Amino acid sequence: xxxxxxxxxxxxxxxVATVVGSGAMAQSLTQDIGIQLLINTISTVFSLGLLIYxxxxxxxxxxxxLVSISEFIGKRLSGKSLALYISAQFSGGVLGTLxxxxxxxxxxxxxxxxxxxxxxxxLGEIVATAGLLLIIELIRIQKLQxxxxxxxxxxxxxxxxxxxxxxxxxxVTFARAWTDTFAGIAPESVPLFIVFQILxxxxxxxxxxxxxxxxxxxxxx
Numbered sequence: 001x002x003x004x005x006x007x008x009x010x011x012x013x014x015x016v017a018t019v020v021g022s023g024a025m026a027q028s029l030t031q032d033i034g035i036q037l038l039i040n041t042i043s044t045v046f047s048l049g050l051l052i053y054x055x056x057x058x059x060x061x062x063x064x065x066l067v068s069i070s071e072f073i074g075k076r077l078s079g080k081s082l083a084l085y086i087s088a089q090f091s092g093g094v095l096g097t098l099x100x101x102x103x104x105x106x107x108x109x110x111x112x113x114x115x116x117x118x119x120x121x122x123l124g125e126i127v128a129t130a131g132l133l134l135i136i137e138l139i140r141i142q143k144l145q146x147x148x149x150x151x152x153x154x155x156x157x158x159x160x161x162x163x164x165x166x167x168x169x170x171x172v173t174f175a176r177a178w179t180d181t182f183a184g185i186a187p188e189s190v191p192l193f194i195v196f197q198i199l200x201x202x203x204x205x206x207x208x209x210x211x212x213x214x215x216x217x218x219x220x221x
Contacts, residue, residue: 001084007059008088009095011051015063016096016175017103018047023183024104036182041159045152052148064169065089066129066201067136073205086171093175101179112177112184116164122196124163129200130207131158132168137208170194 022043026036052061062068068085071077077085094109101107135154139147158166167173167185173194177187185193 001081004059004081005084005088007055008062008085009092011055011059011061012063012089012092012171012175013096013099015044015048015051016093016172017100018043018096019172020097020100020176020179020181020183021103024100024106024179024181027182028104037159037165040183041156044159045156048155049148049152052151056147059085063089063171064132065171066133066169066197070133070137070201070205089171090174093171094178097175097178101181104181106179106181109178110180112180112186114180114184114189115186116189117192121164122192124165125167125193125196126200126203128158128162128164128166129168129197130204131200132166133201133204134208135204137205138211141208141212164193167193168197168200170197173197 019040023036023040026039029039030036048063051063055061060071062071062085065086068077068082068089072079072082098109101110131154132151135150136147138144139150144150155166155168158168167176173185173190176183176185177190178184
């Protein structure tokens with residue numbers, strides 16, 4: 001259990017440090033928002049892929065409460081483990097923000113002033129999270145290989161095609177509220193972001209189960 005907690009804690013911390021740190025670096029290099037987003041995306045994709053690959057055998061590389069909750073509902077994770085995972089993800093995420101802020105001299109934990117709200121942005125977050133959970137479920141159901149590549153491919157694409165730039169993770173969203181940099185989100189925007197992430201996750205998981213049910217029915221014909 002200690003190894004699993006450490007894996008989720010360190011993995012989420014490094015993921016958030018990458019998201020926030022690369023955003024801060026991008027701001028120092030250019031004022032072009034498109035290039036800033038590209039730098040942020042590339043760094044996040046590479047980091048997430050490495051972290052999924054390295055920690056998969058230790059904790060399953062969730063780094064996301066919604067993934068852990070899905071595993072709990074599917075009876076693949078105990079209630080005790082779920083509480084452990086979520087606490088590791090949220091605390092690790094905050095540590096990641098703190099580290100990035102310190103590296104770029106942005107204070108310790110500073111509330112973001114970047115308000116992210118509106119129906120179009122919330123729809124983007126639903127799409128980003130639904131797609132992520134659908135992909136994860138289909139990887140597990142079909143026992144597909146190269147999960148790190150498949151998942152990060154979605155995240156990289158969703159950074160650019162969703163209006164929310166694909167947070168898709170309550171722990172990361174909360175952690176990003178404490179940096180007033182490119183990657184930040186104002187604390188007042190966080191609750192609704194998480195609500196729509198939960199909605200998106202529900203849609204993604206239920207859609208995956210629909211595919212499984214359809215497959216079973218077709219095999220009986």
